[in-house]
Every structure is written in C-alpha cells, then in structure tokens.
Amino acid sequence: MRSRHHDIADDLRQQIALGGIQPSERLPSEADLATRYRVSTVTLRRALAILQGEGLVEKIHGKGNFVRRPHRKILYVGGWGTLDPLTAAEPELRVTIRSTTIRAQAHLMTLLKVPTGSPIVETTCVSHEGESPHGLARIYMPRDLLPAGVLDDDSTCRDAFKRFAVLGPPPVTLRETVCARPPTPDEASALRIGYASVVLSITRIATDSTDRVVEATLLAFPGDRVDAVFTTHHGPDKRQDPG
Structure with a gap:
C-alpha cells in the first residue's frame, strides 16, 4: 500500500509544476500543512524531505520551507x-x-x-x-x-x-x-x-x-x-x- 507521505509529496509537486506555488514562495507552516492533509507533522516532514531531496523545496532554518527557483546549469x-x-x-x-x-x-x-x-x-x-x-x-x-x-x-x-x-x-x-x-x-x-x-x-x-x-x-x-x-x-x- 502506498504511503501517505508519498501522496502528499505528489500533490505538492504537482502544485509546484502547475505554478500553484511559485518559485521562492514560502510554503504554509508544517503545522498548517499537517492539518490540511490530516496527518501528523512526522508524516508531513517525510513528504517535505522527498521534495527537499529532489531539489524542489529548500528548508531554511528559522524561516520555513521555500520552493526553489529552477537552477541555471x-x-x-x-x-x-x-x-x-x-x-x-x-x-x-x-x-x-x-x-x-x-x-x-x-x-x-x-x-x-x-x-x-x-x-x-x-x-x-x-x-x-x-x-x-x-x-x-x-x-x-x-x-x-x-x-x-x-x-x-x-x-x-x-x-x-x-x-x-x-x-x-x-x-x-x-x-x-x-x-x-x-x-x-x-x-x-x-x-x-x-x-x-x-x-x-x-x-x-x-x-x-x-x-x-x-x-x-x-x-x-x-x-x-x-x-x-x-x-x-x-x-x-x-x-x-x-x-
């Protein structure tokens, strides 16, 4: 059975791809996202970790999670x-x-x-x-x-x-x-x-x-x-x- 955090990562990834969340935009707080998806903060952080590993999201200490700008190669x-x-x-x-x-x-x-x-x-x-x-x-x-x-x-x-x-x-x-x-x-x-x-x-x-x-x-x-x-x-x- 597919894990819930993968579904959340897929949803956030799609929002980023479609422009629903713009580059450099701050994501809602982890607590707010956990409430929105009706999961624990642990599960939510696992989803964010997937996006961070893919380079789509960057966590800045003390500020939150931000959508990365596409990198120039x-x-x-x-x-x-x-x-x-x-x-x-x-x-x-x-x-x-x-x-x-x-x-x-x-x-x-x-x-x-x-x-x-x-x-x-x-x-x-x-x-x-x-x-x-x-x-x-x-x-x-x-x-x-x-x-x-x-x-x-x-x-x-x-x-x-x-x-x-x-x-x-x-x-x-x-x-x-x-x-x-x-x-x-x-x-x-x-x-x-x-x-x-x-x-x-x-x-x-x-x-x-x-x-x-x-x-x-x-x-x-x-x-x-x-x-x-x-x-x-x-x-x-x-x-x-x-x-």
Missing part, C-alpha cells in the same frame, strides 16, 4: 578539465576559495602517488549563483609543484580556480573518471542538497611528461545543475593504404 568541458569559460565568467557565478597545507594520507597517497606525510596543498572551491552552490572542487597538488601566486591571491590563479581548471602548466595527460552517485555528507553540506540527491562526480588526474602526478582534483556537481561535454578527436586511420 553550468557546463563542464571534459578533456580540458575546466568549466566552460563563458559560464565561469558570468557575473552571477562567484567562487569561494580556501587553501591549506596538509600531509598526504590514505587516498591522497594513492591519487598523487606520493609517500606518507608528503606536504600537499589542498584548495577547496565552491561556485555559487546567488545563495545556491553549483559545484565543489577539491584540488590537491604536491607542495613543491605549486605555481607561484596560488597562496597569494594572484589574479591568474584566481581565474583558474573560478574555472575549476588545472592550475599548473598544461599537463601531458588528463585522465577523468566520471560517475553518478549519492553525495557524501561533506558534499551534501557544501552543496546544500539532500542525501537522496544525485551528484555528478569527476576525479581528474593530471600528469606530466615523466608520468608524475602534478594535480588530483575531486569534483562534485548536483545532477540538476551541470552538463558535462566530452569531445573525441579522431586522427587519420593509419590502417588505410596511403597509396
């Missing part, structure tokens, strides 16, 4: 390892940046192929449109490979951070592993999404001509806020007879 360009320059340059999109030096442990040793305890610079970047986060990047580089200006708020480095781009010289190889999965607790908090949401996860490894890993980046985008484009360039078929 940003574009990630695979192979170049960057947000689309036009997208990243739009004035509505801003990026907060925080850098710190840590010691390589566990997964960072594997990603960067460095010994335990090696000094690593971790830079966390979160892109926002208004108050809505659009993407999260955690960029890791061996401390000795750090380009000048990264820790000094250099404008060139800030431009690279805004595009989630590779920081150092163009790498010889850029390997990107892409998957869709639920967010980690840290990602859900930083991106303000529910645990039932789906994120596009990209692990990007950049290597130089000696096959040394010069940068490892962990990217996470809410699935409804990004498109990823990968273009393959085919060279001439060497199997063909040149004559």
Whole structure:
C-alpha cells in the first residue's frame, strides 16, 4: 500500500509544476500543512524531505520551507578539465576559495602517488549563483609543484580556480573518471542538497611528461545543475593504404 507521505509529496509537486506555488514562495507552516492533509507533522516532514531531496523545496532554518527557483546549469568541458569559460565568467557565478597545507594520507597517497606525510596543498572551491552552490572542487597538488601566486591571491590563479581548471602548466595527460552517485555528507553540506540527491562526480588526474602526478582534483556537481561535454578527436586511420 502506498504511503501517505508519498501522496502528499505528489500533490505538492504537482502544485509546484502547475505554478500553484511559485518559485521562492514560502510554503504554509508544517503545522498548517499537517492539518490540511490530516496527518501528523512526522508524516508531513517525510513528504517535505522527498521534495527537499529532489531539489524542489529548500528548508531554511528559522524561516520555513521555500520552493526553489529552477537552477541555471553550468557546463563542464571534459578533456580540458575546466568549466566552460563563458559560464565561469558570468557575473552571477562567484567562487569561494580556501587553501591549506596538509600531509598526504590514505587516498591522497594513492591519487598523487606520493609517500606518507608528503606536504600537499589542498584548495577547496565552491561556485555559487546567488545563495545556491553549483559545484565543489577539491584540488590537491604536491607542495613543491605549486605555481607561484596560488597562496597569494594572484589574479591568474584566481581565474583558474573560478574555472575549476588545472592550475599548473598544461599537463601531458588528463585522465577523468566520471560517475553518478549519492553525495557524501561533506558534499551534501557544501552543496546544500539532500542525501537522496544525485551528484555528478569527476576525479581528474593530471600528469606530466615523466608520468608524475602534478594535480588530483575531486569534483562534485548536483545532477540538476551541470552538463558535462566530452569531445573525441579522431586522427587519420593509419590502417588505410596511403597509396
């Protein structure tokens, strides 16, 4: 038998889709909604949790539940390892940046192929449109490979951070592993999404001509806020007879 909170979520979802409840509009209080649907507040909150997980409703502490505005999507360009320059340059999109030096442990040793305890610079970047986060990047580089200006708020480095781009010289190889999965607790908090949401996860490894890993980046985008484009360039078929 279908649960009552699913029926309530369906009804509210339909009202939002048909414009009965407008973007940025505050929903009636949870107590009022529970009375309207003749259910307990526990059941009502389960219904709202479904809509919050879908990104349709946002709960703001102390203010209530609000219908989200449709998110403008940003574009990630695979192979170049960057947000689309036009997208990243739009004035509505801003990026907060925080850098710190840590010691390589566990997964960072594997990603960067460095010994335990090696000094690593971790830079966390979160892109926002208004108050809505659009993407999260955690960029890791061996401390000795750090380009000048990264820790000094250099404008060139800030431009690279805004595009989630590779920081150092163009790498010889850029390997990107892409998957869709639920967010980690840290990602859900930083991106303000529910645990039932789906994120596009990209692990990007950049290597130089000696096959040394010069940068490892962990990217996470809410699935409804990004498109990823990968273009393959085919060279001439060497199997063909040149004559």
